[in-house]
Amino acid sequence: MLAATVLALLVSTAQAHEHHEDKIPEGEAISPDPLDTTLWIHILLQIFAWGILFPVGMVLGIVRSRWHVPVQIVATALAILGYLLGHAHKGRQFGKNVHAQYAPWLMMMVFAQAAMGIYLRLHLERGFNGKIRKWIVSAHGILGKIIPLAAWVQMLFGGITALGFCQGDHTGQCAAHFIMGSAFIAYGIIYTILLLVGQIWLRRTGRSQEFYDSVVIAAWGCVNTFTEHRWGTAWVRNDLQHTAMGVIWWCAGLLGVWLSRDRRGRPKRNLIPAIVIAITGWAMSGHPQELHLSTMVHSVFGYTLMAAGITRIIEISFVLKDNNSISEDGEDTNSFQFLPPFLLYASGFLFMGATEEQMLLLSNAGVTHVAYILILYSIAFLLFLFVNMLLRLYTYYVDSPTDTKSADPESRLNGSAMPNGHARIPDASDRQIRDAEEFELEGLMSEDDDDLPKRHN
Incomplete structure (x- = not known):
């Protein structure tokens, strides 16, 4: 109530407020x-x-x-x-x-x-x-x-x-930049979550990470194939390049889904999503632009996305060696593993910040591409920091000791909780245990050993 x-x-209150528009020039959205x-x-x-x-x-x-x-x-x-x-x-x-x-x-x-x-x-x-x-x-x-x-x-x-911004003829390309840029950032956030707290959940699903990546890539490619060009009209500017990018996404996505299992049906890592990301970056780095500033920003966006794909290839092939994680419990990480997700964050902000109207505004203001790109990278660093802080906050609570009996230790990595409001967490005295029964048995044995000298006395 x-x-x-x-x-x-x-x-x-909102309805009572008068939105004055008398100072807005004709054909403009703001005064x-x-x-x-x-x-x-x-x-x-x-x-x-x-x-x-x-x-x-x-x-x-x-x-x-x-x-x-x-x-x-x-x-x-x-x-x-x-x-x-x-x-x-x-x-x-x-x-x-x-x-x-x-x-x-x-x-x-x-x-x-x-x-x-x-x-x-x-x-x-x-x-x-x-x-x-x-x-x-x-x-x-x-x-x-x-x-x-x-x-x-x-x-x-x-x-x-x-x-x-994003008025009239600019609406379409503006929406494309913000949607795709946000998608890259969301991809980076999900990547970070899986890296830090989601490995056991991923193992429970019986699928590799590349299976889910490939499904999304294939679906996104199908959408781009039929939406980047107004079918029945003349092909203009970058329509063909955008449509071709959609085609390669769903083709590669289908292959990635197929390669995500071995011949025995077990989940298996593959490099297809990383290759798609790298190819997309290469394509965007050569995207023709009207302004020099826009050309440089799109180039750095492309190089950053290429780096995200290449570093992921290195992570899967050489750091993890086709395993899901470094350690069995999924808690340990290699410092190199933080690089691919961060580059996805940076790619997202670079692409969102490269719309036609933004580039024209900055160009007229005399802002160089170097200063602008450094600012966008700074924002990416801050968001990456914030996401890591949220995940650290999450693990702080689920790794804290409780007076209650430990629940399923693997639930710590899938975010589940008991209905009574207590987090389902393992005892903090031993975060590396594989299951609660083994831990409790070890505790009972330790207590018996401690009691032996007292009984002899």
Whole structure:
């Protein structure tokens, strides 16, 4: 009820705010005025709430930490404040835009998540509540993981809207850059998760990592094959190159799926996804551009993507030698293994930062490609750091000692937890055990050995 009331107040506030457009030149999406202080505070608050606090709260929720609720409360409060500031700014004016239209839906997701969290905290488990509780638990967890993804999209919309980009003829190529760039970053994040905490989960699936990579590559290639060119019209500019790239993706993806098992049906590593990434990088490095700045940025993007593919080939062939991980329990990593995922992060930011309008703006401002690329790499370093910090936070909780009996130790790597709210974790005194029974038996034997001198005395 409280969540519905707050949401109603936010909607009424947004509707009462007048979006002045009298200073916006004809044919433009924004006015030439600068961003005022209120709007800058809105931007910083939302980045902190949606980009930092909500992901941290998500991880704390997964491990059932007592800090989950306080962090989510603070994040929600800051998000509401930022939302209100977004409707109270002066200065630059904006026409009708996707950022403003998407914001209420994102806030509805947060309030729905909060309402389910409050319901679960009430522990209503009898009668009808007992029947629906498990569904609400699942919905609460799923929505909690969707919110950071939805927030990422909204932050991209915010940047696009603030600069008045992606309008008219620029919409298609702009969408392609942000979608593909985000896909590379998502690929890098998933790669990092599998590297640090997902090896035993991967083993349980009975599939190699390249199987899943190849399936996604094949599906993405099919989409690109039929969407990069308007069939029935003349081939223009880079249509043929983009379509050919889609073709090679689904062809290589099918091969990668086939090679992901040996003749006995066992999961097997292969190099096909890495080769596809390297070839894509080579193709993009030679992408013809109109501006010198754009040519250089696309070239470095291509080289970075090539490096990601090549380093992954080296990782699989020489570091891991076709194994899933260095150690049996999947906990140990080689420093070289962090290179391929980071290069995917960097590739994503480089591609998202290489749209036509961005390149024209920077070129007119006299920004060199060297300075711009260094900035984009810096952002990639920060995101890679943040993802590693979230994963360290996760492992800190699941590796912490508890007073309860250890559950399945392999559950530490698949993010599962007990229904009563305690993380399913092994005893921290021995993180390398293979199963809980062996550990408990070893503990009993140690206690018996300690008691022997006392009995003799």
